[in-house]
Structure formats: C-alpha cells, structure tokens
Amino acid sequence: MPITPDCRILIVGAGLAGYHTARGLRAHGHTGSITVIGEESRPAYDRPALSKAYLTGAVSEEDLHLDDPENPLDVTWVSGRGVVGLSQSPLGVETNDGGFHEADAVVITTGASACTLPPAESDSGSYVRPYVLRSMEDALALRDANLYGADVVVVGGGFLALEAAATCIGRGAESVTVAAGEELPGAKRLGRPVGQAIRIAHEARGIQFAPPGRAMGLRSSYSGETVRHEVVLEGGQQLEAHVVICAIGAKPRTEWLRDSGVPLTADTSAILCDDTGATSVPGVYAAGDCAQWASHSSGLRPVGHWQEAVEEAGVIAATLTGANPVSLQEPYFWSDQFDLRIQGAGRIHSADQHEVLEGTPEEGNLLVRYLRDGQETGILGINRLRDVKCWRKRRQIRSTPAQQTSAPSTGQIPTLSR
Amino acid sequence: MRIDSVNPPIAVFLTDEGDVHAIDDTCTHQDASLAAGWVEDCRVECPLHESTFSLLTGEVDQPPAKRGVRVHEVELEGDDVLVELSDKAPQLPPGVTL
Numbered sequence: 227m228p229i230t231p232d233c234r235i236l237i238v239g240a241g242l243a244g245y246h247t248a249r250g251l252r253a254h255g256h257t258g259s260i261t262v263i264g265e266e267s268r269p270a271y272d273r274p275a276l277s278k279a280y281l282t283g284a285v286s287e288e289d290l291h292l293d294d295p296e297n298p299l300d301v302t303w304v305s306g307r308g309v310v311g312l313s314q315s316p317l318g319v320e321t322n323d324g325g326f327h328e329a330d331a332v333v334i335t336t337g338a339s340a341c342t343l344p345p346a347e348s349d350s351g352s353y354v355r356p357y358v359l360r361s362m363e364d365a366l367a368l369r370d371a372n373l374y375g376a377d378v379v380v381v382g383g384g385f386l387a388l389e390a391a392a393t394c395i396g397r398g399a400e401s402v403t404v405a406a407g408e409e410l411p412g413a414k415r416l417g418r419p420v421g422q423a424i425r426i427a428h429e430a431r432g433i434q435f436a437p438p439g440r441a442m443g444l445r446s447s448y449s450g451e452t453v454r455h456e457v458v459l460e461g462g463q464q465l466e467a468h469v470v471i472c473a474i475g476a477k478p479r480t481e482w483l484r485d486s487g488v489p490l491t492a493d494t495s496a497i498l499c500d501d502t503g504a505t506s507v508p509g510v511y512a513a514g515d516c517a518q519w520a521s522h523s524s525g526l527r528p529v530g531h532w533q534e535a536v537e538e539a540g541v542i543a544a545t546l547t548g549a550n551p552v553s554l555q556e557p558y559f560w561s562d563q564f565d566l567r568i569q570g571a572g573r574i575h576s577a578d579q580h581e582v583l584e585g586t587p588e589e590g591n592l593l594v595r596y597l598r599d600g601q602e603t604g605i606l607g608i609n610r611l612r613d614v615k616c617w618r619k620r621r622q623i624r625s626t627p628a629q630q631t632s633a634p635s636t637g638q639i640p641t642l643s644r
Numbered sequence: 645m646r647i648d649s650v651n652p653p654i655a656v657f658l659t660d661e662g663d664v665h666a667i668d669d670t671c672t673h674q675d676a677s678l679a680a681g682w683v684e685d686c687r688v689e690c691p692l693h694e695s696t697f698s699l700l701t702g703e704v705d706q707p708p709a710k711r712g713v714r715v716h717e718v719e720l721e722g723d724d725v726l727v728e729l730s731d732k733a734p735q736l737p738p739g740v741t742l
Contacts, residue, residue: 249707272708284739294710536694560692569692611680611691619682619689 229331229546232258236329237301238309238319239479240264242272243335243514243535245292248301250543260301261327263319265336267306268362269293274532276365277386277473278562281393283369287362309336312486317509331509333542334483334497338476338515338530340364343381346443346458354446354453356470359386371469374398379457379465381441382473383411385561385568388424390471392563395431404428405436405457405465416570416606417580417594422587423608427566436465444470476530478516491518498523501554503542511546513538521554528575533558553623556604566590569614572604572621585610646679647727651742652734654716655679656725657699659686665699666716666727672735673709711735 229235235251237244240262248260264270271290279285293299308322318328340358357368368390378399380391383406394402408414410421425435439460446455457465478496488505489498496518503511503519514535521527527534537554544552560569577596585591585608593613596604607614646669647654655669655678663686669677671690680691687696687705695709702712713735717728736742 246707279739286738289738292707296710611676615680615682615689615691619684 229548230258231256231547233330234259234261234328235331235333235546236319236327237262237333237335239335239337239514239516240266240270240303240305241335241337241514241535242270242292242532243337243539244333245270245299246536246539247333247335247513247542248299250540251547252299252301254543254547254549256543256547258330260299261304261329262301263304263307263309263321263327265306265308266361266363269303269305271362273360276362277359277389278393280365281369281390282396290362309482312483312488312510314487314507314510329509331511331546333503333546334488334505334510334512334516335514335535335539336479336482336516338478340472341475341477342472343441343444343457343470343474346445346456348445351445351447351456353444354455356381356444356455356472358472359390360476368471373469375400376468377466378402378469378471379405379436379455379467380471380473381405381457382475383408384473384475385412385559385563387411387471387473388428388563389561390473391428391433392431394469394471395433399469401434402432403434403436403465403467405439405441405459407438407440409435409438411435416574417596419580419582419587419592420568420594420606420608423566423590423592424563424568426587427564427590431564437463439463441474444472476515480516488512491523494518496522496529501541502545502551503538504545511542513542525576526573527554527557528559531557531559550625552625555623556618556621558618566608567611568606568608569611570604570606571614571618572596572602573598574604574606577603646677650729652736652740653677654727654729655688656718656727657683657688659683659699661686663699664718664720664725666718666725667697667699667702668713668716668734670713670734670736670740671695671697671709672704672711672713672737673707674737675740678713 270292311320340360345353358364378394380387391404411424413421443458455467455470480495497512499519501520522529540552556572558571574596577598579597584593592608593610594606605617653669656666676692678688682689686699689696693708696705702715704712714730716730719726
C-alpha cells in the first residue's frame with residue numbers, strides 16, 4: 227500500500243516501539259498526522275530501569291520519559307485510552323471510550339503484560355496478587371512496599387527476576403530468595419560459566435536460591451493485619467514470604483485483535499509479521515513485544531529485547547516513508563545486577579557450543595563466545611563493555627553501500643578468538 | 645582512555661586520524677564509560693546503546709541519550725597531552741552525582 231508523506235499514521239501503544247516508530251517517521255520526513263494511543267495516562271517511558279535504578283530510588287519517573295521535553299516530537303498523544311478493536315475498512319482502531327481513530331496506516335506496539343502465579347490448589351488460604359514488573363504502576367507499587375525486615379521471594383530465574391532480587395538487598399530485606407527453574411540461573415541459555423558467575427555474585431550479597439523447580443502457585447493468609455504468602459513449588463515444597471515478586475515472563479497484548487482478521491501466532495498470540503513489520507492485513511504493521519516477525523518465527527532472532535523493539539520501529543519507519551531499507555542488527559541485550567554489567571550480542575539463543583575466552587565466574591569478568599556448527603555466532607561479556615561493543619560494531623550492517631567498511635555478509639567474519 | 649583522577653572522569657581519545665580529543669567520560673543516558681565506546685568519524689558511540697557523541701562539540705545524535713557531553717580543550721606538548729577542563733556544568737546521567 228503506497229503511503230504518502232502526508233497520510234495519517236496511527237500508532238497503538240505508547241511504549242518504546244511506539245515512541246521510536248513516531249520518532250523514525252518524523253526523522254524520515256513524514257509530514258502527515260501521527261497519533262499515538264497509550265493505555266496509561268503517563269507520558270511514554272523507558273522500562274529497563276523499572277527493575278533496577280527506579281526501584282532503589284536512584285532515578286525518578288521524569289528521568290525515564292522517552293520524549294525530550296526540550297525537543298518534543300510533533301505527535302498527538304492520546305493517553306489513558308485502551309483499545310478494543312481494529313477495523314480493516316475503514317482502517318482504524320476503536321478505543322474504550324467509544325472513539326474511532328481512522329488512519330491510512332496502523333502500527334501496533336501494544337507490548338506485553340506480565341504473567342503471574344495462579345492461586346495454589348488448596349482448601350485453605352486466599353490469594354493476593356504478587357508484585358510484577360512491567361509498567362511504571364507495577365514498579366511504583368513495589369518501590370512503595372516496605373521491605374525492611376521482610377522475607378522476599380522472587381519467582382523466576384531470568385534477568386528481570388535477578389535484577390529485582392538485587393535491588394531488594396539494599397532496601398533492608400531480611401532475606402531474599404530466588405525461586406528459579408535452574409540451579410545456575412541462565413545456564414541453559416547462556417552456558418554454565420555465566421550461570422555460575424550470576425549465582426556467585428548474588429550469593430556473595432546474601433541472596434539465597436531455592437532448590438531449582440517450577441513455581442506452581444501462590445497462597446496467602448492473614449494474621450490480623452499481616453499477610454503471609456506461600457509460594458508452592460513443583461514437588462510440594464513451600465517458600466514463606468512477606469513479599470512475593472513474580473517475574474516469569476510476559477504475554478503479548480493482543481486480546482483486542484481476536485476478531486480483527488490480523489493473524490496471531492497459535493502459541494503466544496503474538497502478531498505475525500514479515501521482516502518489514504507488515505502483517506497480512508494491508509496497512510497494518512506491528513513491532514516490539516506484541517509482534518513476532520518472520521526472523522523470530524524461524525528462530526533466527528530472539529524475542530522480547532529492548533533493542534529488538536527499537537530496531538523494529540526503525541525498520542517500520544523506513545518502510546512507511548520509503549526511506550532506504552534498514553536492516554536488523556545482531557540481537558543485543560544487557561542487564562545490571564549489583565556490580566555485574568552483563569551484555570550479550572548475536573545469536574546466543576541458537577548456539578550449540580560456548581567457550582570461555584577470558585575471565586572466571588568468580589571474578590565477574592567473563593568473556594564467552596558462542597558457536598553454532600563451529601561458527602562464532604555470539605558473544606557475552608560481564609563487565610566487558612569494550613569487547614562487546616567491538617564485536618557488535620564489527621558485525622554492524624551499514625545502511626548505505628558507500629559506508630560499507632566492515633561486516634561482510636559473506637566470507638571471513640572477524641572473530642574474537644585470540 | 646578514562647581519566648578518573650578528576651570528577652566527573654574524562655575520556656581522552658586518539659583517533660585513527662591522529663587527533664587527540666577530550667570529553668566527559670560518562671554517557672548522559674546511563675552510567676557507562678565512553679572511553680570503552682567505539683570511535684569512528686570523530687564520534688564515540690556509547691558501549692551500552694547507540695547514542696553517539698561528537699568528539700568536537702559533544703553533541704549527541706540519537707536516543708537513548710538526550711543531552712550532549714562537555715568537550716575539554718586539548719593541547720599537545722611533545723609527548724604530553726594537556727587538558728583544560730571545561731567550566732560548564734556537566735550533564736550526568738540520572739542517579740549519578742559528583
């Protein structure tokens with residue numbers, strides 16, 4: 227569908243992917259109206275700090291705003307409105323106040339919502355929703371919780387869970403226990419040395435790890451004003467806690483598209499797109515955590531990273547404006563836990579082998595490379611900022627041929643072997 | 645290279661072209677040392693994300709950083725690099741204080 231510079235573009239979702247789509251459209255010279263519908267009433271914000279510096283109070287809500295107040299984007303923000311349906315003809319989106327927002331192109335960036343633990347099967351006890359970390363509201367609730375002297379259980383073994391656990395120690399918790407599926411968190415995905423490094427760093431700060439196993443449910447009981455929770459693990463073991471934080475993944479916010487004709491994946495209900503972000507419905511695109519592009523479907527790329535949302539938004543902005551096509555770069559993620567800054571790049575998720583190049587788990591300075599069929603496909607560094615950046619830059623795909631000085635698409639790719 | 649005997653620390657770069665530049669070392673988005681970044685075309689790219697800063701003016705080109713860094717005047721005397729620190733206020737990332 228030809229999109230002209232003056233057409234109306236509607237972005238559904240005011241998170242990272244939505245903001246960067248709008249920004250990219252303006253940067254490419256789109257002059258028509260851009261409307262961004264956001265469910266929350268706050269200005270668009272960046273999420274990574276919500277499980278880190280925001281919880282400790284080091285950064286404020288204003289610090290996390292995506293738009294620059296000194297140089298704001300020329301877009302219409304429609305805040306505090308949920309979306310209830312998408313119409314193909316006329317193309318547009320219906321909001322929960324009964325409004326209909328017609329557009330020439332719709333970019334869906336509704337993100338994902340946090341999964342939570344179900345009530346445990348039992349004949350006694352009640353259920354109190356655990357803390358989760360997805361929105362500013364979620365993080366605010368946890369930030370306002372009094373952790374002093376509390377027994378905290380963090381359910382989940384991913385970076386979000388580990389980051390949240392790390393912040394609880396400095397807030398005076400009596401005990402912090404991580405209930406993860408693996409003995410060494412992340413070992414299955416990132417290799418045993420990385421899992422060891424993470425566990426060693428957390429244990430050194432007093433964080434405990436429950437025996438590995440799936441958390442099955444949560445039950446709560448009141449004794450006067452005090453509420454106690456029990457996290458029930460696979461096999462029946464129970465962890466008692468005053469505060470339970472649940473970080474066990476997220477699912478795409480696509481329930482509002484169920485009858486829209488926009489195809490969703492059968493397993494996760496993510497929006498199916500090609501690698502330009504286009505769905506099979508003309509004029510409808512999707513990016514970020516709500517979307518699954520062809521490269522994700524085929525296992526070439528991991529889903530759900532911050533960087534993925536930014537780059538997909540850039541691809542869609544280029545597609546819609548007819549600018550030079552933009553390529554997705556090597557996948558990238560990072561995490562800050564205590565004094566560990568973990569950065570991973572490349573196709574780590576599909577590697578069949580890993581190799582420690584430098585450092586040890588104990589010293590918190592690992593550099594690990596990942597291989598598939600003997601070819602280097604990824605790198606992970608702990609406090610190795612320069613190494614990881616160099617690896618990414620050497621493999622960067624440049625957008626214009628004139629600038630193509632490195633990252634050959636064929637032939638010998640520089641590696642970090644030494 | 646990062647010089648942390650001053651506060652905030654500064655980063656001194658020797659580019660492929662043989663020029664020496666000095667700017668504040670801390671990215672204005674998040675606490676990360678620009679000295680560990682990638683230098684190309686007289687700009688340094690933060691090692692954490694994709695914001696790049698001009699080594700000549702300190703301005704930033706794209707998010708996540710919103711503010712530029714200070715540039716410090718550099719003079720070469722033989723093998724010595726003399727840096728005259730800027731008297732402007734530094735733009736430190738949220739959560740980082742002097």
